[in-house]
Amino acid sequence: MRSPSDPPHSEKSRKPQRPASRDDRLKAALKANMARRKAQARARTAEDGPGDDLDETEGD
Template sequence: MDTKTDPKRKSAKPAPKSRDERLKAALRANLQRRKAQARARHASDESDGKDE
């Protein structure tokens, strides 16, 4: 009875196979992160303006 699991198999999504797929995934993740940061900055700017 082996209860240990392979850490490589824990990922929810299988790793992209080609270099192009890896780059596309990295670019997509980076874009989503930047958009989230921009939305957070915009929301904080709006709340700062309402206080005055």
């Protein structure tokens, strides 16, 4: 049961919890960076596509 002084659930979810220590912040930043790089790599792979191999064989 919630007390009247508790903020609404939506207000709690708006503010992300800040990691307490430097190590935790670095770990979170590294995780976000790796996720971003993986997404970029997937986008490049999808952009190339399986049918784009024709450019490589035209020079023969």
